[in-house]
Amino acid sequence: MLGTIYALLFYVATALMVVGLAAKIRRYARTPAPLRIPTTPSPTTRKGVVLRMIREVVFFESLFKSNKWIWAFGWVFHMSMWLVLARHIRYFTFDVWWWVQIVQPFGTYAGFAMVAGLAGLWARRFLVERIRYISSPSDHLMLALIIGIGLSGLTMRFVAHTDIIAVKAFMLGLLRLRIGDLPADPFLMIHLGLVAILMIIFPISKLLHAPGLFFAPSRVQADNARDVRHVGRWDNEEGASRG
Amino acid sequence: MAEDIPNMEDALDIPCLKVGAMEGLKPFIAGADHQEALGFPGELVPNWKEKALEKMAEMAETNRAFQVYLDTCVKCGACTDKCHYFLGTGDPKNMPVARQDLLRSVYRRYFTFAGKYFPWLVGARDLTEDVLQEWYSYYHQCSECRRCSVFCPYGIDTAEITMAARDILAHVGIGQKYSNEIIGKVHTVGNNLGLPAKALGATLEDLEEDIEDETGVSVRIPLDEKGADILLVTPSADFFAEPHIDGLLGYAKVFHEAGVSWTVSSYASEAANFGLFIGNQDQMREVSLRIRKAAEDLGVKRIIFGECGHAWRVAYSFLDTLAGPFDFLDQNYPIPQHILEFTWDEIQKGTFKFDKSKNDHIRLTYHDSCNVARASRMGDEPGGQFEIPRNVIKSVCNNYFDMDRDTTRESTLCCGGGGGLLTDDLMDLRVKGASPRMTALQQVTEDHGVTHMAAICAICKTQFSKVMPKYGYDMDSILSVHQLVSNAIILTGQETDDAEEDND
Ligand code: SF4
Ligand code: SF4
Numbered sequence: 001m002l003g004t005i006y007a008l009l010f011y012v013a014t015a016l017m018v019v020g021l022a023a024k025i026r027r028y029a030r031t032p033a034p035l036r037i038p039t040t041p042s043p044t045t046r047k048g049v050v051l052r053m054i055r056e057v058v059f060f061e062s063l064f065k066s067n068k069w070i071w072a073f074g075w076v077f078h079m080s081m082w083l084v085l086a087r088h089i090r091y092f093t094f095d096v097w098w099w100v101q102i103v104q105p106f107g108t109y110a111g112f113a114m115v116a117g118l119a120g121l122w123a124r125r126f127l128v129e130r131i132r133y134i135s136s137p138s139d140h141l142m143l144a145l146i147i148g149i150g151l152s153g154l155t156m157r158f159v160a161h162t163d164i165i166a167v168k169a170f171m172l173g174l175l176r177l178r179i180g181d182l183p184a185d186p187f188l189m190i191h192l193g194l195v196a197i198l199m200i201i202f203p204i205s206k207l208l209h210a211p212g213l214f215f216a217p218s219r220v221q222a223d224n225a226r227d228v229r230h231v232g233r234w235d236n237e238e239g240a241s242r243g
Numbered sequence: 244m245a246e247d248i249p250n251m252e253d254a255l256d257i258p259c260l261k262v263g264a265m266e267g268l269k270p271f272i273a274g275a276d277h278q279e280a281l282g283f284p285g286e287l288v289p290n291w292k293e294k295a296l297e298k299m300a301e302m303a304e305t306n307r308a309f310q311v312y313l314d315t316c317v318k319c320g321a322c323t324d325k326c327h328y329f330l331g332t333g334d335p336k337n338m339p340v341a342r343q344d345l346l347r348s349v350y351r352r353y354f355t356f357a358g359k360y361f362p363w364l365v366g367a368r369d370l371t372e373d374v375l376q377e378w379y380s381y382y383h384q385c386s387e388c389r390r391c392s393v394f395c396p397y398g399i400d401t402a403e404i405t406m407a408a409r410d411i412l413a414h415v416g417i418g419q420k421y422s423n424e425i426i427g428k429v430h431t432v433g434n435n436l437g438l439p440a441k442a443l444g445a446t447l448e449d450l451e452e453d454i455e456d457e458t459g460v461s462v463r464i465p466l467d468e469k470g471a472d473i474l475l476v477t478p479s480a481d482f483f484a485e486p487h488i489d490g491l492l493g494y495a496k497v498f499h500e501a502g503v504s505w506t507v508s509s510y511a512s513e514a515a516n517f518g519l520f521i522g523n524q525d526q527m528r529e530v531s532l533r534i535r536k537a538a539e540d541l542g543v544k545r546i547i548f549g550e551c552g553h554a555w556r557v558a559y560s561f562l563d564t565l566a567g568p569f570d571f572l573d574q575n576y577p578i579p580q581h582i583l584e585f586t587w588d589e590i591q592k593g594t595f596k597f598d599k600s601k602n603d604h605i606r607l608t609y610h611d612s613c614n615v616a617r618a619s620r621m622g623d624e625p626g627g628q629f630e631i632p633r634n635v636i637k638s639v640c641n642n643y644f645d646m647d648r649d650t651t652r653e654s655t656l657c658c659g660g661g662g663g664l665l666t667d668d669l670m671d672l673r674v675k676g677a678s679p680r681m682t683a684l685q686q687v688t689e690d691h692g693v694t695h696m697a698a699i700c701a702i703c704k705t706q707f708s709k710v711m712p713k714y715g716y717d718m719d720s721i722l723s724v725h726q727l728v729s730n731a732i733i734l735t736g737q738e739t740d741d742a743e744e745d746n747d
Pocket of ligand 1: 315316317318319320321322323339340394395396397398399
């Protein structure tokens with residue numbers, strides 16, 4: 001019974017996330033950029049832009065220049081999250097891949113760093129007047145949600161172990177469209193439930209910053225206006241009306 | 244000193260929030276004549292709400308930046324202390340993200356799932372007349388300077404949101420008098436000042452005489468000369484205002500010494516393009532097309548822009564898109580080219596003879612103008628827009644000192660008067676918005692005895708000559724870069740005796 005509920009929840013959540021994100025990305029990609037607006041100084045070539053974006057994604061370069069506290073908390077949170085996510089791959093593959101095994105110890109403790117980073121970000125929402133001013137309830141809830149995921153996960157790992165073998169069997173079953181049983185462990189219920197919520201709201205919340213970053217004209221356009229003509233809507237409209 | 248001047252220790256000091264400090268400050272609203280001349284409704288239309296939302300939907304579909312920026316912000320707060328208007332006023336709605344939120348809250352309410360069904364959760368709100376008024380106020384407290392964009396992890400450019408909001412407002416009948424009136428003048432007369440061709444010709448002749456009196460050399464400032472190689476497009480303030488004119492004399496001397504043929508056009512006697520400020524791309528295009536037409540009619544081979552910040556953004560980044568392709572120009576030169584690129588090229592070739600000591604009475608710093616710094620480039624390398632002006636300055640000036648690195652180059656602070664705010668009805672905002680820059684200037688005055696500041700933007704120059712006196716500087720402490728060139732250059736055949744001493 002529990003297995004069925006969570007199985008359906010995850011199928012629905014996955015579908016909503018994938019379809020929602022695909023629709024958003026498609027929309028971003030199809031919406032024209034009428035003018036060239038890179039924030040300069042900016043790389044002048046495609047290759048330069050790719051390097052810049054790698055620096056943004058890996059190091060949060062602009063944020064580093066901007067605010068060291070937000071950078072420190074945000075960077076620690078995101079990088080830990082990647083480690084934690086990588087560690088979780090072991091529950092979705094029958095044989096654990098070699099690099100997932102290597103990540104395992106780091107990913108385990110990264111859970112703490114992730115929660116610490118999030119806590120830092122949340123504290124700023126209360127302590128820094130400016131950030132308190134711009135925060136809406138959803139900004140607090142988002143942090144609560146992810147911290148909840150982190151804490152429930154850490155609890156299962158370090159305090160109240162869950163039957164992880166059974167969880168893995170359940171997940172492997174899901175991938176093969178076979179609905180198995182899930183241990184009735186409250187922390188597991190919370191953990192998986194919050195993850196499903198996160199997946200569902202991904203395409204309709206500020207989590208869109210993940211795909212959005214790659215479509216922000218100020219960052220991803222090359223500064224080559226004098227070398228490559230940027231064609232706007234006017235060319236197709238009426239080439240003739242030009243004086 | 245006036246009591247409303249913010250007292251800052253450091254240029255980037257973060258003020259405590261003063262909620263509502265700048266509430267209700269509004270520039271004059273455009274009258275029906277100024278609105279209708281640009282094809283906007285003369286007054287608030289009865290169905291303004293539908294119209295505004297329609298326009299917003301259209302923007303989301305036709306402008307990727309608008310859509311992505313509204314979706315992507317995570318409210319991290321990194322931009323909150325980056326706006327000079329926030330630093331100068333403490334009004335939280337002048338924090339870039341809060342400024343975006345004025346519009347984002349409405350966008351969310353009508354165009355996103357969360358805002359439609361859970362408005363309280365995501366801070367979504369209905370569009371009301373009060374909201375329109377709030378937009379009009381705070382979207383005219385943004386100079387579209389892009390400083391926030393540099394520091395946002397996603398590059399979110401509040402200037403884009405400001406432009407969108409102003410465009411929506413104009414479309415429902417609430418335009419800004421200052422900008423719309425000026426654009427109207429460009430359409431009818433050819434420049435912001437409304438200076439007709441005849442008067443322009445007379446002015447240029449006077450200036451030619453001035454140069455001859457000063458140097459003994461006859462230097463021409465040609466107008467509407469068919470067959471000239473270069474069309475110079477420069478802000479009309481260069482013909483009339485101080486210290487802009489001295490910059491124009493500098494261009495003339497540079498062209499003269501380089502031995503090129505050039506001309507100004509009376510039809511396109513304006514580099515400024517306020518279509519950018521009001522966020523209306525079609526207006527921006529119409530103004531741009533005048534430059535194309537002038538270039539075609541005069542049969543020039545090159546287009547060079549004078550010292551103007553936003554004009555260089557429009558020229559460098561948009562001209563080719565809006566009014567190109569320029570296949571009739573000589574493709575061996577950058578299209579378009581900045582006067583500083585031209586001058587720096589010639590300096591490197593050794594074309595000019597300079598007497599740097601002519602600028603020895605000046606201890607100089609340089610103000611990077613927003614639109615040049617963050618929305619364009621000079622030369623072949625990224626950042627050339629910072630190096631080339633400094634290179635030229637150092638070639639003609641012995642005493643040069645940079646301001647704090649956190650307030651120059653891509654981090655430069657706006658003069659406080661850009662983006663269509665250079666109007667007397669916003670003087671309070673202009674003075675406060677200038678305070679971070681003024682504080683950085685006072686710092687180099689203390690540390691290095693700096694007396695003057697140079698800039699390459701007509702708006703910066705006018706703004707500074709107005710606000711610098713409030714911060715303890717003379718109004719002529721702001722200089723054109725080409726004014727310094729003009730001071731130091733020794734024209735071929737110029738009598739070089741130092742008999743006539745400087746009289747300032
Ligand atoms: S820095 Fe960017 S993402 Fe962060 S609050 Fe400002 S606009 Fe939003
Ligand atoms: S563009 Fe400039 S003036 Fe406008 S919000 Fe950003 S920093 Fe402030």
